[in-house]
Amino acid sequence: MHPLHFKPDAEPARPALVAALNLGGFASLCERPDAGTLLNRYLSHYFQVLDLAFVDAWRDHFRPPGSLVQVRPPDFMKYTGDGALLFWFRTAEQELQGDFTHAVIQALRHFQQTLPGQVALWEEKWTAPGLPRSVRIGLTSGPVHPLRTGALRIFAESVDYAGQAINRAVWLQNHCPAVGFLMDAALAPAGAEWCALSAREMRGGRATSVAAFRVDYERAHAADPAVLTALPAGA
Secondary structure, eight states: OOOOOOOOSOOOOEEEEEEEEEETTHHHHHHSTTHHHHHHHHHHHHHHHHHTTSOOHHHHTTSOGGGOOOOOOOSEEEEOSSEEEEEEEOOTTSOSSSHHHHHHHHHHHHHHHHHHHHHHHHHHHHTOOOOOOOEEEEEEEEEEEEEEEOSSGGGOEEEEEEOHHHHHHHHHHHHOTTTOEEEEGGGSOSSTTEEEEEETTSSSSSOEEEEEEHHHHHHHHHHOTTHHHHSOBOO
16 A cells, blocks of 8 residues: 655645536436446546547547637646546746637536537447536636655656645535536636626635626526525626
8 A cells, every 4th residue: 555645845836727627416326336337437438528628639630620629638637536627737928818718718618518418328328327417617727736756856756736726626616506617707708708706605705706607607597596695796
């Protein structure tokens, strides 16, 4: 057994765009009597669909250009038990806002909207109804702190990261599941597609400026006006 062992030396923080993904209903899948058959198969296909949301030079040579979302894959990905964490690292000279962030948002949105149709096909092919179809997404930016292991610095390996930006991305995806995609307000591009909101009592009790796709907010509010309790309009 290998113990958890992180080096105590501080490492320079890395600016990053951080996305937290959570599979709605994954706990129920784990409790099913056929979980032993389905879990590996489902996760394998799930992450293949996620991978298709990003550019791959070799694979995309054979795909029509109109189907591509032009943004590179994450620099770091971590499976979290019921979803994943995705990081895109940026240098001090690069902006986390602007065209790059917008492209990441669109890629994640494409994945979120594509997944239910893919799951429906798997359910039919595997004769396994009731598989998780929805994914919640939280997106933020900020410094992440490398956690390294290794007896000598030259052999040290970055195995994980910690930081407030990671916590915040997780809180965002969990704050209002009915909406399903929340991001820091500063990350949302200008335009009528977005809705400026205030996340009330999100882990700390203070209202926090966030943004969502307007169509998501209006759908959630029409289904349950209590959404206003968690996400009153206006930031």
